[in-house]
Structures are given as C-alpha cells and as structure tokens.
Amino acid sequence: MNPRRTASCESAQLHLQLRPGSDVLLFNGLLSFLAEQGKLDHRFISLHTEGFAQALASAQLQAASIAQVAAGTDLPEAQVTKFYRWFADEQLSLTRRCFRKA
Numbered sequence: 001m002n003p004r005r006t007a008s009c010e011s012a013q014l015h016l017q018l019r020p021g022s023d024v025l026l027f028n029g030l031l032s033f034l035a036e037q038g039k040l041d042h043r044f045i046s047l048h049t050e051g052f053a054q055a056l057a058s059a060q061l062q063a064a065s066i067a068q069v070a071a072g073t074d075l076p077e078a079q080v081t082k083f084y085r086w087f088a089d090e091q092l093s094l095t096r097r098c099f100r101k102a
Contacts, residue, residue, distance in 0.1 A: 014083060018073040025072045026080070029063035031056060033084040 018026060034040050035056055045052050063069050066084070070077040 014079070014086065016073075016075060016079065016083060018075055022073040025063055025069055026075075026083075028059035029066065029069035029080065030084055030087060031059040032063050033066070034088055035060070037088050039088045 016026070063072075066077050066080050069075075070080045073080070
C-alpha cells in the first residue's frame, strides 16, 4: 500500500495505490469482510484481545460495504474485493505500508 508507485511495487502481487490517509478505512473494511465471511479466529481473539466487539462494531459502521471502502480509498471495487478475498483465503498474509519522511 502506497499512494505512489515505487520500485518495491514491482515485486508485489498487488499494489493498492490508495488515497493518502485512507489505510484505516481499508483495514476497517477488511475486518468487516473477514467477519462477514466467517474468517475470524474467535479463539485467538478471545484469548489475546480486549474490546474486540467494539472495534468490530466501529469498523462495520465506518466500512459497511466494499463500495463504501472503494469510494473512500479511491480504489476500484474489484481491487478492494481481490485484496479482501486474497487475505481471507490465504493462511499467511503480509501487508506492507511504505512511509516517507515529510
């Protein structure tokens, strides 16, 4: 994830060139999607988190649909859907966010 296309994007399977500052919306949408798809590890969540129900409710309010996330991140709906499905279907996933000093 990086608003700019950089050399490191060439090795990525998917580059999400989202609107600056919209990464929280993207990940709230991912959390909502994973809950809808039944892909959350409830045992892990109950053992290792606090306030998860509130976090999920907040994510679902902010990112109720893929269309809403796509509009807020300036990404095509198909790209958001692809990212969410890949993340949900793979046992291990890695996301990388590039930061630049101002």
